[in-house]
Structure formats: C-alpha cells, structure tokens
Amino acid sequence: MTPTLSIRNLTVDIPTRHGTLRPVQDVSYDIAQGEILGVVGESGAGKSMAGNAVIGLLNPPAHIASGEIHLNGTRIDHLQGDDMRRLRGQQIGMVFQDPLTSLNPLLKIGDQLTETMLAHLDISQSEARKRAIAALEEVGIPGAAQRVDSYPHEFSGGMRQRVVIALALCAEPSLIIADEPTTALDVSVQAQIIALLKRLCRDRGTAVMLITHDMGVIAEAADRVAVMYAGQLTELGAVRDVLTAPLHPYTDGLMGSTPLASRGKARLHQIPGAMPRLDALPDGCAFHPRCPRAQADCVRNPGPTLSDGQGRAACFHPLVREDVA
Amino acid sequence: MALVSVTNLTRIFDVSKPWLNRVIERKPKAMLTAVSDVSFDIEERTVYALVGESGSGKSTIGKMLVGLLAPSTGSVDIRGVDLARETDAAKIDDVRADIQMIFQDPFASLNPRWRVRDIIVEPVAARGGETRGLAERLLEQVGLAARDAGKFPHEFSGGQRQRICIARALASEPKLIVCDEPTSALDVSVQAQVLNLMSDLKDEFGLTYLFISHDLTVVQHMADKIGVLYLGRLVEEADPDTLFDTPKHPYTQMLLAAAPQLDGFGREVAPPTGEIPDPINPPPGCAYNPRCPLAADICRTTRPELRRVGNARVACHMVD
Ligand SMILES: Nc1ncnc2c1ncn2[C@@H]1O[C@H](COP(=O)(O)OP(=O)(O)O)[C@@H](O)[C@H]1O
Ligand SMILES: Nc1ncnc2c1ncn2[C@@H]1O[C@H](COP(=O)(O)OP(=O)(O)O)[C@@H](O)[C@H]1O
Ligand code: SF4
Ligand SMILES: [Mg+2]
Ligand SMILES: [Mg+2]
Numbered sequence: 001m002t003p004t005l006s007i008r009n010l011t012v013d014i015p016t017r018h019g020t021l022r023p024v025q026d027v028s029y030d031i032a033q034g035e036i037l038g039v040v041g042e043s044g045a046g047k048s049m050a051g052n053a054v055i056g057l058l059n060p061p062a063h064i065a066s067g068e069i070h071l072n073g074t075r076i077d078h079l080q081g082d083d084m085r086r087l088r089g090q091q092i093g094m095v096f097q098d099p100l101t102s103l104n105p106l107l108k109i110g111d112q113l114t115e116t117m118l119a120h121l122d123i124s125q126s127e128a129r130k131r132a133i134a135a136l137e138e139v140g141i142p143g144a145a146q147r148v149d150s151y152p153h154e155f156s157g158g159m160r161q162r163v164v165i166a167l168a169l170c171a172e173p174s175l176i177i178a179d180e181p182t183t184a185l186d187v188s189v190q191a192q193i194i195a196l197l198k199r200l201c202r203d204r205g206t207a208v209m210l211i212t213h214d215m216g217v218i219a220e221a222a223d224r225v226a227v228m229y230a231g232q233l234t235e236l237g238a239v240r241d242v243l244t245a246p247l248h249p250y251t252d253g254l255m256g257s258t259p260l261a262s263r264g265k266a267r268l269h270q271i272p273g274a275m276p277r278l279d280a281l282p283d284g285c286a287f288h289p290r291c292p293r294a295q296a297d298c299v300r301n302p303g304p305t306l307s308d309g310q311g312r313a314a315c316f317h318p319l320v321r322e323d324v325a
Numbered sequence: 326m327a328l329v330s331v332t333n334l335t336r337i338f339d340v341s342k343p344w345l346n347r348v349i350e351r352k353p354k355a356m357l358t359a360v361s362d363v364s365f366d367i368e369e370r371t372v373y374a375l376v377g378e379s380g381s382g383k384s385t386i387g388k389m390l391v392g393l394l395a396p397s398t399g400s401v402d403i404r405g406v407d408l409a410r411e412t413d414a415a416k417i418d419d420v421r422a423d424i425q426m427i428f429q430d431p432f433a434s435l436n437p438r439w440r441v442r443d444i445i446v447e448p449v450a451a452r453g454g455e456t457r458g459l460a461e462r463l464l465e466q467v468g469l470a471a472r473d474a475g476k477f478p479h480e481f482s483g484g485q486r487q488r489i490c491i492a493r494a495l496a497s498e499p500k501l502i503v504c505d506e507p508t509s510a511l512d513v514s515v516q517a518q519v520l521n522l523m524s525d526l527k528d529e530f531g532l533t534y535l536f537i538s539h540d541l542t543v544v545q546h547m548a549d550k551i552g553v554l555y556l557g558r559l560v561e562e563a564d565p566d567t568l569f570d571t572p573k574h575p576y577t578q579m580l581l582a583a584a585p586q587l588d589g590f591g592r593e594v595a596p597p598t599g600e601i602p603d604p605i606n607p608p609p610g611c612a613y614n615p616r617c618p619l620a621a622d623i624c625r626t627t628r629p630e631l632r633r634v635g636n637a638r639v640a641c642h643m644v645d
Contacts, residue, residue, distance in 0.1 A: 042512035042513070042514060043512055156600055159600075186378035186539070187378065187580065188579060188580065188583045188597040190585070191582075191583035191584075191597060195593075213513070215513070216542075216584070219586065219590055220589040220590070220591070239590060240590050243587065243588075243590075254514060255587075257514045258513050259520070259545065261569060263546075268517035268521055270521060274482050274515060275512075
C-alpha cells in the first residue's frame with residue numbers, strides 16, 4: 001500500500017557566507033497510514049528541519065536541495081505558495097512545542113476551528129460550530145460548549161495543546177507532524193496528550209511524525225523510530241528492536257546514557273564529546289570521533305546512509321546481535 | 326546530626342494587583358503559598374532530591390536553603406545555624422560559604438563579559454581568598470582544560486558551560502550544593518556526562534546535594550532520599566527503592582504511572598485526570614483531593630499530616 005508520507009533522499013541546504021550548511025542529508029523514511037513514526041535525536045540533529053521541509057515551512061535561505069517528498073503518492077516537495085498552504089491546511093496537521101505559535105491570541109478558539117473547517121471542508125457555518133464543539137469534546141476540554149467562546153490565554157498550557165490538536169485534526173488531515181508536542185508540559189499532562197494523540201490516530205488512521213528528544217515518549221507512543229544524528233538518519237526500525245537491541249553505536253550509546261530504573265545507581269554510559277556543528281562535520285561517518293567501534297574505513301569512506309528508507313543502521317560496523325535478523 | 330534541617334518551612338508571595346486596581350475592581354489581596362509547612366532533613370554526604378511538577382515549589386525551597394529568599398515562617402538550619410534568625414554575622418558568613426547553587430540554565434548564569442577564570446574564582450575572590458591557579462585546577466577537575474580559563478562563556482557548548490558552573494560552585498570548597506534542574510537543558514548524552522561528574526565530585530569532596538528535578542528517572546538515579554512535592558506540600562518522602570517499588574501517596578502513584586518508560590512499548594495507561602489547582606486558592610484539606618481516586622470526606626476538610634508509614638513518610642489520610 002502507498003505510504004501516507006514517503007521521504008526519499010531529502011537534503012536541506014542553508015547557504016551562508018562561509019559555505020553551505022547541510023542540516024538534513026540524504027534522509028529517507030516512510031510513514032504508513034495509522035502509523036506513528038518517532039523521530040528522535042539530540043538537539044540540532046535536524047529533526048525539525050526535516051519536518052519543516054515536509055510542510056514547506058523552511059525559513060529561507062534554508063531550502064530543499066535534493067530528494068523527493070510524496071504525500072499519499074503525490075509529489076509535494078516542489079509545491080509553492082497557495083498550493084502548499086492549501087495542502088498544509090487540508091492534508092497535514094501541525095502541533096508544535098509552544099501551542100501559542102499555532103493559535104491566534106485575538107480570536108476565540110471556536111472561531112479558529114470553524115475558520116479552518118470552512119476553508120477546507122464543504123460545510124455550513126452552523127455545522128462547523130457544531131463540529132468545533134465536538135472536536136473540543138473529543139480532545140477532552142471540559143465544558144466544550146461554553147469554552148468554545150474563550151480566548152487562548154484563558155486556557156492552561158495543557159488545555160491549549162489540546163486545542164491545537166483539535167485544530168490540527170479538524171480538516172481531517174492524513175498526516176500529523178507533532179514537533180516536541182509535550183516538551184514544555186509536565187509529565188501528567190504529557191501522558192494525557194500522548195494518550196490523546198495515540199487514540200485519535202488509531203481511530204482515524206492518521207499517520208503521525210512524532211518528533212521528540214525523549215526516548216521514553218518514543219517507546220510508549222511510536223510504532224517505528226528514526227534516529228537522527230548531525231543531519232543524517234542513523235537507525236530506522238521497529239521501536240522495540242531499535243530500543244532494546246540497537247545496531248548503530250550512536251543509538252546504543254544514547255540508550256546507555258539514559259538513566260533507567262533497572263540500572264540503579266551504576267555509572268551511566270558516556271558518549272565522549274558532543275554532536276559536531278554543521279560547519280565542522282567530520283569526514284566519513286559523522287559519528288566516528290565519538291564512536292567506540294570506529295575503524296580506519298569509517299574515517300576514509302563517505303559516510304554510510306540508509307538511502308532506500310528500509311535498512312536498520314547506517315554504520316560500517318554495526319553491533320552484532322544474534323537475536324536480530 | 327543532619328547537615329540541613331528544614332522545619333515547617335513556608336513561603337507566601339503577595340501576588341496582588343496594585344492597590345488602586347484592587348480598589349477599583351474590588352479584588353481582595355491575593356496571596357500565593359509557594360511552599361507550605363515543609364519539613365525534611367538532609368544527612369551529610371547524601372543526595373536529597375526534591376521532585377514535583379512545575380510550580381510545586383522546588384526552586385523556592387532551593388532558594389530559601391541558600392539564603393536567596395527568606396522564609397515566611399519556619400526555618401532552615403544548616404549545621405545548627407538558623408540563617409534567618411542568627412544574629413552573629415561571622416557565623417552566618419561561615420555557613421554561607423559552605424553552600425553553593427547550580428542552576429538549570431548554564432547560559433543565563435554565566436556573565437558573558439567575564440573570562441572563565443574570573444567567573445570561577447569569583448566566590449573566593451569576593452571573600453579575599455587565594456585564587457592563584459584555582460580556576461585551572463578546577464577546570465581540570467570538571468573535565469575541561471586549564472587553558473580554557475582564558476576563554477569566554479560563548480566559546481563553550483551547553484554541557485561545557487554547566488561544567489564551568491560546577492567548577493565555580495566548587496571553588497569555595499562548599500559542603501552543600503543546591504542543584505536546581507542542573508541537567509534539564511542538556512541532551513541525554515551530555516546529561517550522562519554531567520551526572521557522572523556530579524557523582525564523582527560528591528565522592529571525592531564529600532559533598533552533600535539538594536538535587537531538584539522534575540525528571541523521575543534522573544532523581545531515581547541520583548538520590549539517596551526523595552521528597553515528592555505537590556502544590557508546595559511535601560506529600561511523600563522515601564528512599565528511591567521504597568518510593569519506586571511501593572509508592573504510597575496517590576499523587577506519587579499517579580506521577581510514576583504517567584512518566585514515560587523506556588521499556589513501556591505500546592503501554593496504554595489511563596491518563597491522569599484533572600490539572601494542578603490554582604496555588605492562590607488551593608483546595609481545602611488535602612490539596613490532591615479533587616483529583617484523588619481515594620478521596621473521602623476527611624480529605625476535603627482536613628489537611629493530612631506527614632507521618633511515618635513503613636520506610637516512608639506520607640501525607641495522606643487513606644494510607645496505612
Ligand atoms: N537559519 C539557520 N542558519 C544556520 N543554521 C541553522 C539555521 N536554522 C537551524 N540551523 C541548524 O540546523 C541544524 C538542525 O536544526 P533542527 O532541525 O532545529 O534540529 P532539531 O530539531 O533536531 O533540534 C542545527 O544544527 C541548527 O543549528
Ligand atoms: N517571586 C515570586 N513571586 C510570586 N510567585 C512566585 C514567585 N516565585 C515563585 N512563585 C510561585 O510559587 C510557586 C512555586 O514556584 P517554584 O518554586 O518556582 O516551583 P518549581 O520550581 O517547582 O517549578 C509557583 O506557583 C510560582 O508561580
Ligand atoms: S489524603 Fe485523601 S485526597 Fe489526599 S491523597 Fe490521600 S486519599 Fe487522596
Ligand atoms: Mg527541533
Ligand atoms: Mg523550578
């Protein structure tokens with residue numbers, strides 16, 4: 001079946017006075033209908049840039065330099081202006097870390113919901129208002145019929161994020177891009193929002209790109225996971241496989257450095273150093289200066305990639321695990 | 326004797342609108358209780374962690390411990406000296422020098438115009454102490470290089486800056502360091518480096534930490550004892566094994582269930598209900614009663630005392 005989203009060999013460039021930076025390099029992955037793909041990696045890995053490329057929200061001079069993006073089989077990476085805006089409103093919903101970036105502070109939330117629906121669905125004003133109240137109920141806003149006439153500032157952070165989710169879903173998109181949707185929220189509210197996202201996607205078959213730096217969120221919410229490092233996709237696979245038996249040394253290091261109940265007070269594993277800056281990417285595999293498995297070829301050869309959107313680990317010397325196919 | 330004794334500590338902020346607005350709008354004064362009747366001890370050379378969601382009063386307690394904020398009522402005794410009431414200036418000075426603080430944001434807490442050397446030795450220089458070679462020695466101790474002393478903060482990454490903050494905190498050879506979300510702004514691989522460093526330094530210098538964090542797994546990893554805060558109140562206190570294996574307070578239970586787990590594949594939890602109430606008008610009785618599945622009449626009228634239950638201390642009417 002055609003995946004909802006298919007990204008192939010996506011490369012994003014930022015030309016600067018001192019040369020071209022490449023925040024996303026040759027990234028390929030698919031998201032199937034009803035699937036939650038977790039995109040994980042440390043800050044600056046290129047997660048948001050890849051997401052923004054899909055929705056046509058790259059800030060110039062950043063631009064797609066090569067590669068293709070298909071939504072439900074239709075190529076969308078070259079769409080411009082109104083075409084892109086229409087697609088974004090209709091087929092792709094967005095949820096960002098700060099709900100206020102998606103809400104107009106001067107408009108009642110009900111008006112924002114009905115406006116979006118009227119722009120993309122063929123329904124009447126009164127039907128739109130009815131659906132707006134239903135949408136607020138569905139995302140768990142208590143007293144939706146009254147709250148529909150409130151302004152964004154009258155809601156708590158968690159409630160605002162629910163409103164944003166209602167807004168992202170109201171045009172019935174086939175893809176949701178959620179970029180750190182719970183990072184600013186407390187854990188109890190985070191649990192509510194994640195449960196909500198999972199339920200809505202299961203019920204509607206929406207595909208979700210869930211961008212987060214939190215491995216725990218990935219474990220609980222995602223079906224598959226894409227690990228990014230220095231603009232590149234380093235590991236891709238079913239979430240349980242990747243987290244319990246990582247093949248890429250970077251994923252392995254990340255899992256080891258995450259405090260875990262079962263490890264108790266034992267020293268945390270340390271990945272030495274830090275992720276390189278884009279203007280100082282090492283030759284060969286970008287991870288080699290920090291990698292315990294690196295050998296001469298990792299430095300010499302062009303970095304390994306997962307360019308078909310399939311494979312597991314972009315690594316010359318992945319971990320060997322007997323129990324993994 | 327405990328190094329730190331916190332007794333019935335309370336901090337109330339006046340968050341009223343200006344007087345004239347209040348008169349016009351007929352609004353009463355608004356008092357926000359950020360910390361309410363909190364008592365705990367920190368034993369020497371241990372890590373005491375305070376955990377809770379945002380607004381639960383963690384930072385306010387930390388600031389009262391280091392003397393950045395005065396308690397409204399209650400006391401903080403450090404080595405037997407009550408900082409708010411002690412009148413002997415020399416004694417206060419002496420105790421102050423034993424306490425340092427590290428903050429979450431390593432960008433905001435370093436003066437961008439100072440060289441790293443001057444930043445690190447400042448607490449010692451301010452007291453007229455000997456600073457020659459001190460910054461270089463401390464930089465090496467926290468995993469940076471002696472030559473970094475001549476650089477400026479902007480030349481360092483977030484993790485390196487937090488190391489500089491730690492070096493500065495160590496300069497005056499303190500006994501107690503209050504760490505307020507020290508790794509919350511860092512990526513996990515860098516967090517691991519900083520947490521390991523903090524553990525090493527603790528052993529090496531015999532330090533005591535008050536470790537403030539909203540991250541349960543980090544707290545579980547670092548702490549010898551954990552205090553759980555809800556709306557400014559200490560609702561449960563226990564060692565990590567007891568707390569995580571057998572959480573007793575309904576709020577602790579909710580918090581642990583809600584925290585995402587690294588091995589929680591496809592876990593479906595009934596998400597917690599409700600939200601943290603307004604601290605200006607907290608619910609009567611137990612602050613958790615509107616959200617609590619066990620709440621009974623007494624919970625809505627009478628505030629539960631923190632009392633010993635097995636290895637823990639718990640403030641809940643329904644736990645025994
Ligand atoms: N306007 C810009 N000019 C130069 N570099 C940029 C710009 N915007 C982002 N970057 C860089 O692009 C990289 C990827 O950023 P981003 O996608 O936001 O990472 P993530 O979301 O994984 O934290 C980072 O190294 C960031 O510094
Ligand atoms: N200076 C202040 N003035 C008024 N209210 C404050 C002040 N500092 C903190 N508060 C309030 O006190 C409560 C506890 O805050 P804080 O100690 O920062 O919590 P935490 O660190 O657990 O997030 C919050 O409701 C906060 O808004
Ligand atoms: S005292 Fe009552 S309301 Fe509070 S946590 Fe215990 S059972 Fe729940
Ligand atoms: Mg991002
Ligand atoms: Mg705080």
